[in-house]
Amino acid sequence: MAATRDAVERFGDRMAALALVRPKKPESLPVRITRNRIYVLPTGFGLFLGAMLVTMLVGGLNYNNNPALLLVFLFAGVGHNSLVHAHLIMSGIRLKAIHADPVFAGQVLPVKLRFDADGARSRPGLQLICGESRSDFELDANEEAEVVLDLPTQTRGWLEMSRLRLSTLRPLGLARAWSWLRPDSRLLVYPALELNAPPLPEALGDGDSPRTRAHGEQPHHLREYRSGDMPRQIAWKASARADRLLVREYESAVARDITIDWNAAHPLPYEDRISRLARWVVEAERSGSNYALVLPSQRIPAGRGAEHRHLCLRTLALLPHG
């Protein structure tokens, strides 16, 4: 809901670019929302009601109609208190941590943000917005909340988070209280994977020993699931029996090391070449072989596993933009 933005909200968002608006610089976690960085402006509905009340106030004063004035001042009091209340909902919220498992450029990056808050107040109706993506949540007293914000990605490398807006319309929808968050956290985005890439250059490198692709047929052993393992590696039946996630580990001693070489993708333009290499890294990891990554400026020795894969993809992601 609330996809339309009224004029006041657009105004507030536009003002965010002003140098005066806090926070002025990106800041390191944890970020605590203090009173001097909370902005409160009425919503369109709030302005409309305000205009109604002013009309009624003038009418009531003119006729010296005391019940009408009492009514107006009661609503004015409620409205004013709702501004204060909105401020209090925001004040004291803390952004503790940001984490995102890297995705490939072009995919949606689910960013997990962990919030908590001081004091025994509950903070309902919070909304976190970054660009076009938004997420609604609430914080109970003495509780933490993890909010997932789906950010679109376009290019590899560090994704600088733009301004995050944490806002609330509570308690009455008359005003929006918001605060800008500019965490200095960087989120990694892997290079986009090439579609329809040629098969792995398996035989590259020193070709003395006979290649025995034993993948799949060879006896394997099971190990605990580790973050980053491919879902297809999970041994579902075995996991169900053991009541925990187990992953097949292939005997790869027989498999030859693969060298993924920058030059092997030679005729391609720079970025496409990175995409192909990234695809090959993923394929190589999936094949269960050891693989090395050779780049013009550096070489990553052969290895295997989630961490090795991450290292390779990270290196590719962080190659200077050509």
Next chain:
Amino acid sequence: MVEPIDRATRRWCLLAAAACALPLLMLVPGWLAAVLVATGLLAAYSERPWPAWMRLLLTLTIGGLVLGAYGFRIGRDTSCAGLLAMLMLKPFETHSLRDAHSLLGFSLFAPFAAFLQDQGPLSLSLALPAVALSLIAWSRLVPGKHASLVPSVRQAAASLAMAVPMALAGFWLFPRLATPLWGLPENSFSRAGLGDRMTPNEWLDALVDDSAAFRARFIGNTPPRTQMYWRGPVLVHFDGEAWTRDIGAISMPGPALQSTGATIRYEVMFEPTERRDLVVLDLPLTTPPQSQLNGELTAVSAEPVNNLVRYVGESAPQARFTDPLPGWQRRVALSLPPGHDPRTIAMARQWQSEDPDPLVLTRRFMAMLESDFKYTISAPPVGFNATDDFLFETKLGFCQHFSSAYAVFMRAAGVPTRVVTGYVGGHYNKIGKYWLLKGKDAHAWNEIWLEGRGWVRVDPTAAIAPENILDTLDDLQARQEAGLAGAAAGMLEPMFDGTDFLRRQWNQLVLGFNAARQQNLLRPIGIDEAQAWQLVTAFGIGSALALGLTLWFLLHQHRDRSPPLVQAWRALVKSLRRAGWTKEPSEPPLSFTRRVAAELASDGPALISVSQRYTDWRYAGRELTDEEQKALIRGLRGFRITRRNRP
């Protein structure tokens, strides 16, 4: 872009709008109210929008009905009914967030409009739930999860309660307008009150009204009840059927009066009538503010009385008119409609020839009334010769018959006479020590001109012997209240006095507040006539105080909702911190208390014991009965470090 609202939200919005419309609905004619309610219900249950032409047709029909109900006159009442009709039609197109917002915004006008017409307790008490429901509906329109019914209501009540300090600061201190910016809208109908017309055949409008007309309190001496004549419009023109006012005298300044006895001071709180006449105690020496005494000594307000008016006046029960009666006034006060009441005129001429002294004539007339006439409110109708019929045939009547007949008689006998309408007597409220005068206390009496003294009050109705009073308004009321309730009315009198007293206090404190009283508000702090800037400052200070109070409430309204045992444990940790041991956030409870206990010689075991039991319950899943829990809470809260163990 249209954002639809779900059904529950729509229901809340419609409910709030209905609650807002209710005070206004009570003020429109019954059949129109029924039509509008039916329209509203139809609109509420139309979940899908109607075709445009049908809506247009319905709108035109309802608009026509509203105009028709008020005789096609555009006045304040008509506009209010129009607003009401709009509110009732609006739900037909309330399906999106935007529509809901505008419905809720415009419904705020409904109680406001109701207050313009009526400031009675009913309107006020209906407005409060309307406000609360509006708040709930507002909060429902905010996206996100919502509390269920009871917490919603509680929240709305809390928001209202917290708004009270701010509202009061605004109410008392926001600078008021001493003179209105624009005129008051003319109303198409007035309320019952003393009118410009009196017909013996018809009751005074006021007589059928059981609501309060005004409340009066005497400052200092209280006159005897028989002297409490509250003077209203004076009627001088008689056309054989009805008595009407004199247009000329209305704009004349009041005649000069010379008090010959003690004067009486009083304070009146006059309920709104939407007419311009006020009441003053006979004979008035002072004029209520923003009004003037006209040539007939009627107090006329500069504006129609739309709000409660409060004024202090001074009167002289015995006063002399210093100026002679102007010729034209004498002519008017002697004129009779030609061709009416030959028998009365003949009798008057006859008596006049026997003794022309007005006082003697009056005495004879009164004696006749006393011996032969009876008072009843259900008098038979009289014909063309109304006075003849009354004096010689029916001999039954109430104040209008008596005063009219006396005036005709005296005029025929050559004594300038006029009819005065007003209020007499009233009910004394023992709790508030004031007099309450209702519509049914309206009365009509006469004044005759005596050379050398001026206008002198004569009340022919008072001549009726008590045993000849057959049927009074009180009896009628008792009959209407039927049997038991009527009998109980006597016993309920203290209760009635109490509620009326509360009503008066509310009137005094709230409804009668205006710019003049606001100026005097700062008198306790030494500012006699507050200037605008002083009021603005006071308003600023007042709202700042109110804001402080609100903040305090907001910060403290969220109570700790964790289990009592956990609260008790936190209290223990806090008390230990005060004693000098701080629990690290990462430190498990038991390690913390062991660390502390190691430094406490004799208190150690007790501390270990309670914290062991606590951790067993909290972390090891050990069940505790209510009794055990209470004991543990006592142990945790009651733990004290003895003096010699203090660090």
